[in-house]
Amino acid sequence: MSASKNAFLATFKHLTRAGASNSASARVPRITKPIVAAPMNGWTGPNLVAAVANHGGFPVFPIGYFTDRNAIIKEVRSVLPLLKDPELHKDDDEVEFLPYGVGFITFWLDQQGPELLINLLEGKGDDPNRQSRPRPPAAVWFSFGDYKPYLKLIRERRPGTKVLVQVQTVQEALEAQRENVDVIVLQGTESGGHGIQKVSPLMTLIPTAVQALKDEIALEAARGSKLNMPAILAAGGISVASQFAAVQAMGASGAVIGTGFMPTYESSGPQHAKERLLQTGDGGINTVRTRIFDELRGIDWPQPYDGRVVRNLLTNREEEDLRERGLYQQKGLAAFRLIKEDRTGTKEDWVRAAKEQDLDIVPLWAGTGVGMLTKQASAAEFIDQLIGEQH
Ligand SMILES: Cc1cc2nc3c(=O)[nH]c(=O)nc-3n(C[C@H](O)[C@H](O)[C@H](O)COP(=O)(O)O)c2cc1C
Numbered sequence: 175m176s177a178s179k180n181a182f183l184a185t186f187k188h189l190t191r192a193g194a195s196n197s198a199s200a201r202v203p204r205i206t207k208p209i210v211a212a213p214m215n216g217w218t219g220p221n222l223v224a225a226v227a228n229h230g231g232f233p234v235f236p237i238g239y240f241t242d243r244n245a246i247i248k249e250v251r252s253v254l255p256l257l258k259d260p261e262l263h264k265d266d267d268e269v270e271f272l273p274y275g276v277g278f279i280t281f282w283l284d285q286q287g288p289e290l291l292i293n294l295l296e297g298k299g300d301d302p303n304r305q306s307r308p309r310p311p312a313a314v315w316f317s318f319g320d321y322k323p324y325l326k327l328i329r330e331r332r333p334g335t336k337v338l339v340q341v342q343t344v345q346e347a348l349e350a351q352r353e354n355v356d357v358i359v360l361q362g363t364e365s366g367g368h369g370i371q372k373v374s375p376l377m378t379l380i381p382t383a384v385q386a387l388k389d390e391i392a393l394e395a396a397r398g399s400k401l402n403m404p405a406i407l408a409a410g411g412i413s414v415a416s417q418f419a420a421v422q423a424m425g426a427s428g429a430v431i432g433t434g435f436m437p438t439y440e441s442s443g444p445q446h447a448k449e450r451l452l453q454t455g456d457g458g459i460n461t462v463r464t465r466i467f468d469e470l471r472g473i474d475w476p477q478p479y480d481g482r483v484v485r486n487l488l489t490n491r492e493e494e495d496l497r498e499r500g501l502y503q504q505k506g507l508a509a510f511r512l513i514k515e516d517r518t519g520t521k522e523d524w525v526r527a528a529k530e531q532d533l534d535i536v537p538l539w540a541g542t543g544v545g546m547l548t549k550q551a552s553a554a555e556f557i558d559q560l561i562g563e564q565h
Pocket of ligand 1: 316340366412543
């Protein structure tokens with residue numbers, strides 16, 4: 175796939191490496207496949223980040239619910255030794271950015287303050303023993319909250335750092351275009367993990383958003399000013415090559431994949447959870463969106479958000495409660511509060527289950543595409559399967 179034709183790859187065309195040709199000056203793009211490994215807490219660890227980067231994709235390291243800045247910086251640092259290209263390990267200023275992103279949960283970043291983001295932009299995630307200029311990650315990813323206050327900070331402190339913003343609605347996509355972000359990730363309801371409760375499937379979201387963004391550009395042009403078309407990526411339920419082709423046909427340059435990378439050998443999730451994913455069929459009925467786990471964990475996710483998980487005893491119980499008590503009619507916080515007050519038994523189950531990683535109780539976040547994942551593969555094999563290349 176060529177960077178001149180693919181808007182996502184073009185965004186990262188400044189990340190280059192030495193080509194195979196004899197000519198010393200021949201440089202080739204480092205990111206060659208428009209596939210982003212989503213930042214997934216507990217799953218997108220250093221091994222998966224490195225495996226995706228080593229194979230020409232673009233991984234995003236999850237910053238998640240951080241509290242300890244130094245611990246996160248240490249983890250980010252552990253990616254570099256796993257990256258294969260020797261050029262990345264030379265102590266010179268040839269390579270300006272490290273070939274991965276860091277992904278923030280924006281409302282959490284607001285609570286913790288911007289120091290970690292600043293540290294990463296300063297290159298604190300690079301090898302601390304380098305004499306040359308410390309390198310920041312090539313991109314910062316924001317999801318779930320207002321990223322706008324951080325754009326200025328990134329652009330002032332480390333110009334050239336790309337910004338990826340994951341959004342769930344057309345309105346948010348239009349706002350991100352106005353902010354001139356580099357990549358908009360359209361997250362459909364199929365997605366594993368958190369997202370907005372009431373949101374379109376990708377089949378509708380992509381063409382609607384792409385058209386709206388184009389209309390906006392035309393409108394501005396008629397007024398004599400210029401708006402850019404950001405690169406568009408699709409996120410949600412994408413597991414196989416036909417889906418990857420379909421989102422591209424609808425106007426996306428590539429895909430963000432979470433669930434599909436979870437059962438790979440390199441992901442940092444536990445093997446019994448990987449097996450549970452591979453055994454789960456039909457993701458449309460075997461996954462469900464819920465807020466119950468955040469309520470039980472005591473993580474105060476803002477109201478519009480919930481998350482998609484593989485159904486388990488707890489989500490079934492939640493649904494029974496809703497049905498039996500007629501709470502389906504009383505949607506929203508009130509209903510969840512009632513359930514939570516009523517659930518002392520469940521809370522005890524929860525503490526035990528969290529310790530044992532009992533997937534009948536604790537959440538196994540996954541998208542609707544989980545049903546199509548049946549075989550464990552390496553991250554590289556999974557990527558090649560998606561883009562239709564034989565391994
Ligand atoms: C286990 C898991 C953890 C996730 N954690 C995050 C996160 O920390 N930050 C974030 O922006 N998105 C997170 N996501 C959502 C992804 O960004 C992405 O939208 C989603 O994985 C795409 O759908 P898919 O899982 O069906 O491929 C997570 C998804 C999963 C499955």
